[in-house]
Amino acid sequence: MGPAQTLAAILGLSAASGINLYLTVLLVGAGQRLGWVHGLPPDLAILGHPLVLTVAGLLFLLEFAADKIPFVTPIWDGIHTFIRPVGGALLALGAAADLDPVARALAVLAGGTLALGAHGSKMGVRLLAHTAPEPASHSVLSVAEDLGVIGLLALAYRHPQFALPVLGAILLAIALLLPLLLRALVFVLTGFRGALRALIGPGGPGEIPDWVDLKALERSPAGARHALPCFTRKVRRVPRLHRAFLVEAEGTWHLVYHRWFRARSFAFEGGPVRIYPGFLWDRVVFMRRGQPQVLLVGRDWRQALPAASPRP
Secondary structure: OOHHHHHHHHHHHHHHHHHHHHHHHHHHHHHHHHOOOOOOOHHHHHHHOHHHHHHHHHHHHHHHHHOOOOOOHHHHHHHOOOOHHHHHHHHHHHHOOOOOHHHHHHHHHHHHHHHHHHHHHHHHHHHHHOOOOOHHHHHHHHHHHHHHHHHHHHHHHHOHHHHHHHHHHHHHHHHHHHHHHHHHHHHHHHHHHHHHHOOOOOOOHHHOOHHHHHHHHHHOOOOOOEEEEEEEEEEOOEOOOOEEEEEEEOOEEEEEEEEOOEEEEEEOOOOOOEEEOOOOEEEEEEEEOOEEEEEEEEHHHHHHOOOOOEOO
């Protein structure tokens, strides 16, 4: 393989492994065995062995089924946080078999990092999908990911000159989406924790940070009557899925959040106008300056919200 195809193979295999390792192994092995892919290094030619193809096929079918079940997907992806990056690094090492030792070492590092980034992006998108955990959205995402793996590998081995710009765009997208994906991870993990804690009762005041209490004291000498952990969904001048607290002081609800190294807050106009019950989070709608502001409040604090007009 030429330098461009070798680089495209290293990056393409790594990115595809982070999305679906077993499909990547199955496609490369089947392509080599059926004559679709030529000139593979010896370390990758072993992927065409019947035993490797059989195991990869069975694991792909298992992942294909797991990806369609909303509550199984995060567990499956969590386990594969330790598998996909290692698989991506090993496949990158195999693709760099003809290079010198230094280049192979760099290929392993780049392959593992790219596979981890692709896996993290996939997991973050899936976690965001859990805000509306119907099977249809997960099935569409799963099929789109599999088609993406097929297209990426086809470009890497058939048209490396086009694959390299595409892979560069994927790297840029991962870097740009990383803050949102990290917030999504915290958001969903907090939601699962709140749902489990709701079986016991509401959270205690000791779970509220001191800076929230200080902001509440600025609003009322008596402090906060309720302080509910929440995330923003649609709030003016606050990032999406930003962690915040919904604070009630002297009958007025405030949003208290930390941004740019300082605590900030503002008041809503009256109480919630709508509450939409959800699986992990309730959507709570307030009004501010005539515009609806949407928050996501955990189920463990549901009983602390005042009566509103819930609507599915």
